[in-house]
Amino acid sequence: MSEEVKLKEQVVEQPDSVTIPPPADDAPYHHIEPFLHLSEQPLFGANKVLLILNQRIDIDLISLCKKCDIIVCADGGANQLYDYFPDEQSRIRYLPCYIVGDFDSLRPQVKSYYESRGCIIIPQSTQYSNDFMKCIYCIQLHYELKNTHWHEMIDTVNGLAELWESIPHSNHEVKLYVLNAIGGRFDQSIQSINQLYILNQSYPNLSLFFITAYDVIFLLKKGENYVTYESRSVFCKEGIPSCGLLPMGDKCVVLNTFGLKYDVREWTSQMLGKVSSSNSISGEDGFIVNCSDDIVMNIEITK
Amino acid sequence: MSEEVKLKEQVVEQPDSVTIPPPADDAPYHHIEPFLHLSEQPLFGANKVLLILNQRIDIDLISLCKKCDIIVCADGGANQLYDYFPDEQSRIRYLPCYIVGDFDSLRPQVKSYYESRGCIIIPQSTQYSNDFMKCIYCIQLHYELKNTHWHEMIDTVNGLAELWESIPHSNHEVKLYVLNAIGGRFDQSIQSINQLYILNQSYPNLSLFFITAYDVIFLLKKGENYVTYESRSVFCKEGIPSCGLLPMGDKCVVLNTFGLKYDVREWTSQMLGKVSSSNSISGEDGFIVNCSDDIVMNIEITK
Numbered sequence: 001m002s003e004e005v006k007l008k009e010q011v012v013e014q015p016d017s018v019t020i021p022p023p024a025d026d027a028p029y030h031h032i033e034p035f036l037h038l039s040e041q042p043l044f045g046a047n048k049v050l051l052i053l054n055q056r057i058d059i060d061l062i063s064l065c066k067k068c069d070i071i072v073c074a075d076g077g078a079n080q081l082y083d084y085f086p087d088e089q090s091r092i093r094y095l096p097c098y099i100v101g102d103f104d105s106l107r108p109q110v111k112s113y114y115e116s117r118g119c120i121i122i123p124q125s126t127q128y129s130n131d132f133m134k135c136i137y138c139i140q141l142h143y144e145l146k147n148t149h150w151h152e153m154i155d156t157v158n159g160l161a162e163l164w165e166s167i168p169h170s171n172h173e174v175k176l177y178v179l180n181a182i183g184g185r186f187d188q189s190i191q192s193i194n195q196l197y198i199l200n201q202s203y204p205n206l207s208l209f210f211i212t213a214y215d216v217i218f219l220l221k222k223g224e225n226y227v228t229y230e231s232r233s234v235f236c237k238e239g240i241p242s243c244g245l246l247p248m249g250d251k252c253v254v255l256n257t258f259g260l261k262y263d264v265r266e267w268t269s270q271m272l273g274k275v276s277s278s279n280s281i282s283g284e285d286g287f288i289v290n291c292s293d294d295i296v297m298n299i300e301i302t303k
Numbered sequence: 304m305s306e307e308v309k310l311k312e313q314v315v316e317q318p319d320s321v322t323i324p325p326p327a328d329d330a331p332y333h334h335i336e337p338f339l340h341l342s343e344q345p346l347f348g349a350n351k352v353l354l355i356l357n358q359r360i361d362i363d364l365i366s367l368c369k370k371c372d373i374i375v376c377a378d379g380g381a382n383q384l385y386d387y388f389p390d391e392q393s394r395i396r397y398l399p400c401y402i403v404g405d406f407d408s409l410r411p412q413v414k415s416y417y418e419s420r421g422c423i424i425i426p427q428s429t430q431y432s433n434d435f436m437k438c439i440y441c442i443q444l445h446y447e448l449k450n451t452h453w454h455e456m457i458d459t460v461n462g463l464a465e466l467w468e469s470i471p472h473s474n475h476e477v478k479l480y481v482l483n484a485i486g487g488r489f490d491q492s493i494q495s496i497n498q499l500y501i502l503n504q505s506y507p508n509l510s511l512f513f514i515t516a517y518d519v520i521f522l523l524k525k526g527e528n529y530v531t532y533e534s535r536s537v538f539c540k541e542g543i544p545s546c547g548l549l550p551m552g553d554k555c556v557v558l559n560t561f562g563l564k565y566d567v568r569e570w571t572s573q574m575l576g577k578v579s580s581s582n583s584i585s586g587e588d589g590f591i592v593n594c595s596d597d598i599v600m601n602i603e604i605t606k
Contacts (some may be wrong), residue, residue, distance in 0.1 A: 187547020244490020
């Protein structure tokens, strides 16, 4: 066969259950573990942060809190954390480490409750970045300047960004579980996705997972991605879990997948064209996606 | 000043309240009325359809039902309509005209309930289009073949699409209010947006409005868009309503706006770049958006 034969764009239907071997060792790949926060096993090593944005919390918060080292609330996200708990006894067990934002939503009573219990309150009035980005700076500073009193000298306009830009970065790996980034007002959801792409370019040390009541949403990175989990039962009660590959960046994305129900080969995906939605996960403990550019993935959570 | 001076990209902050005159009569524009379904006044003339997809209903359904001529349910959307009502007395007042889909979600009891009350059940087993698209064909056929018994001869695999493609189209104008297209599993939300763009190209006679508990989402079309409403109080309880302009197609979009809080001039918007989110509506009874290509808009609803 001529080497010039163009690889054919196609869809291959797989059985409901397949086992995909890991990528060959000799080529670099991105290893992504989107369900560590649901695993029964303790999460050693990685830095893990729960970031709560302002919207009603409709997931099992407590098991997520237990998996994370610190909780950070963006402005009115603190109201949501406060309101989630029915009583003081449970509320005081899950205190945020930081509350950050312009505080146009934070209720005064919630602010003083958490302040009096030692939470660090960081007002940032600038309108040139949103509360989500302000929290990203705070989280990066937390790991970079650990065991210093860095937060005591923060300017209240845009001090977090200014301090972050003035220090050298050692790029600590952080797994960041974000609640309420997706599913509320649609412009906020899409801005979250925009920032998912942009943050990956600026800070690839951050692994973001947007958690909703329906799914987990994260970025697959240009190149080879090996997505793994102990078993599908970690995130799926019964049947096979749904998923999507969503080309929401500024380019079309050529995809090759191994371990989805409808695997694709040399498949060009783009908005206004073909988008793989309502696909599902066949891989028992993982699957592989090769993509010509960053692409958003979501996987259904049913437990 | 030289005619060659490039128009400058900029953001202009407006007062919270402005009145924008309509576009000049001599140039064509798209007139969009996204809040007719919330207006106190009756909606004469236009064909109005409520399409319910499968997800829990979290808005005031009854006032929306009253504004629409017919209700169409996509598969398990009928379960949601059924479950919305606490008793038979209210349930029987809002019956769907059609239930369409592959029926992998429709509960048998719900199917027989609605069937016995005269609703038209149209099974369509093809997996080459989703339940949303099957309903679009059904709605188009409803207006095209009114007062015939067209639905009695539909093939159960892909008959709706086949019938639609076999007849001439007179392109009836239809306002389509869609529930549960956005806000559930993220791949389904993004596929809905993809179809919003694609349907506008194929069937510009359909005006789609995705309704959520937070906002209404619709397409602004390439060219001049004049978006009007009786007053902001129709959709906003207090303060000024938030909005976003979301370039989710396959191109960047150059924007000029008149009547937003942060109006933009010659502003190039694109994913991975600048996206106007958390903007708001200053126009008392309307605003204008000129765009170099189709773009998604959302406007917050707080009443």
